[in-house]
Amino acid sequence: MGDSLGFHLIFIIFGVALPLLISGLELYGIVTHRPRARALARTWSKALVILFIVGAVSGTIISMQFNLFWPRFMEFVTKPVGIAFALEGTMFMIEAVFLSVYMLSWDRFKPIYHWLCSIPIWVGSIGSAIFITSVNTFMNQPQGFTIGADGQPTNINVWKALINPATATQLSHSIMAYICACALVFMAVYAWLYMKKQHVQDRSWMGNVIVGLAIVGLLSGIAVAGLGDRSGKYLATHEPYKLAAAEGLMETQKNAPLVVGGIVQGDQIKYGIKIPSLLSFLAANDFGAEVKGLNEYPKYTRPSLVVHYFFDGMVAAGMLIVGFPLIFLGLYFWRKKWAFSKPMLYALVACGLLGVLATEFGWLLTELGRQPYVVYGYLTTAEALTNNDAVIRYGFIFPLMYLALITLGVAILRRTMNHNGVTNASH
């Protein structure tokens, strides 16, 4: 199941953020009377279709896997938050229908009417992300029900279940991260194309595209960092076991240190650099604040300290994806030639990968940090799994299929961006 989620997440990043970027770019082209911006939006929309097709299939597979592989999980969550699954599907349908309308009407509607068709696409994509992430927030902070005699949720309050303490933090952090990662991936693509293209005219407009995307990536990256800080405080209050596991904090303590790097060995993180009191500050804006350790929880309910790697990976990648565009933009306004030097462009290409990796690490931290529970405090992952042994077979088949899909997807995207990315928008 992890392979499906990890694979699908790549397409969620683009599925959620790209419609918004395309819509913004098209509006910018209309308002400022720049046909080149509209042409670029059109090229990106072609890439969106390819990403959408693969993402829709992997999304369908995940939906079915939830039902088939994790029946007890679905049995448990469908009562309190099942409506979110239905609404997510509806939002996806709105997105799919209007994406078709949008693609077919490029030369047929007036620009402003065509742009209006882009609104339901990003409303649908962000709406579906909101509803499905709400289910995940429920898994982290289950509420809005009582447990009946049969062990199933009863006395259900759907709103309370969906709008729980995790909802605002997790939704804002994840959706902003998708926008940041998407902008960075496209910036990386254009940085790569910039290095490959020798034509001065191509390079000139590509440089502008890179600058625009770097600004979007930087601003959204700063927003993600701010929201990440809020997430840290949320974790310290509502999911302290996750924060403690991410930092290998075994004992509750004041002036808790932040561990950077290191190797996880059993119940401890060795060889890490400890920065005194920083974890307390991150948790409560107070260097002397008390942070809960894993000793507060029974041993069998503690998550693995392996999440420390994901937390560190996410933060490190986050710092680089803010840092590189910042340096690039600084150089662009100070020494333009240096901004487009090969080392800087390679750094921008790396930003694309780092953006996706940071998002993947974030979700790995969220999911593995909740283990051994799938619905915290109520249902363990082992209990949720089906008893049918056939599930093991698909553990081998699906990763191979995903590999084939991603290879083909990248090949087609490469051709689309290489061809249309230059010809449509530059001439």
Added chain:
Amino acid sequence: MPVINIALFLVMLLFGCYASLSAFELSIALLKLLPGNAKLADKNKQYFTPIWEITNVFLVFGFTSFVVFFNRAVVPISELVLTVLGVGLTALLIRAAVVLYGYYYKNSQGITTANILFVLSSITVPLSFTAAGITLLTGKQFYCNNMGWSLILTSVAGLLTLATSFALYIHRKDQHIFLYQICMFVALMYSILAAVTIQISTHSVDDRLISWPFLFWSGLVILSFITIALTVLYKKLQMLWMYFALLTLVTPVLLAFSNVPYLAFPNLQIQPSYGAEAYGAAAIIGLAAIFPIIALGFFLFTRLYFISAKGKR
């Protein structure tokens, strides 16, 4: 009409929508097998639009609605149907890979490995769901009883009839004689196999099979003979595909209602399986409220799809 019946009707209608749409997709896959030129390839390519991803939405909707409404039956049913639906999921992934491959090699017409895989995967996905439905209807996997075999073969013939007749309709100017003969053959096979299915069911002592939904379905199957005859007589292909689209749409609904009081024969009854008291009615009304937006999108799409690009700005 109790909410529980509305829930069953909605779920099965969604599966019916999926089955019909997947047959249309199959028609595109079949057309790719034809030895063709760039014009044919271009025409086929225009059918690859994101709108087809809505087919998958119906699948997800159907399955999710089933799980939400009948969540007390999720555990036993998922274990019953996991194997057959697992095959369907694998086919879905293969199909997606082949679609992407088709994007990459734009003029790939003819009998190639990729196109054959495209056809096989396109038919395997709906068939895996049919097989799951048969398990719920008969209490056994489809390959373990005569009724299962006859139903799955009927489904194959039905899907192929709808797919070939639709393919012929959208390429009606090209006069594909061989495809026409295949279409008529599978249409007749459908009627014969469906008649065999009804015959097998009448030998059963089970009361479910003499319920009105089953009788109604039997009537529709008999009507398919007349539709085929009229199609041949008047050469109106749209009559055939429209009738089979309707038949494919209503078959899951009618067979599921003929299975009542069971959700999964013989151990799971529908009443105790229903677990959506919390918001069953609210979910139905809420979903219905969003349909106007989707309808607007469909309206715009169909308008755009059929108008010429020139002079419409």
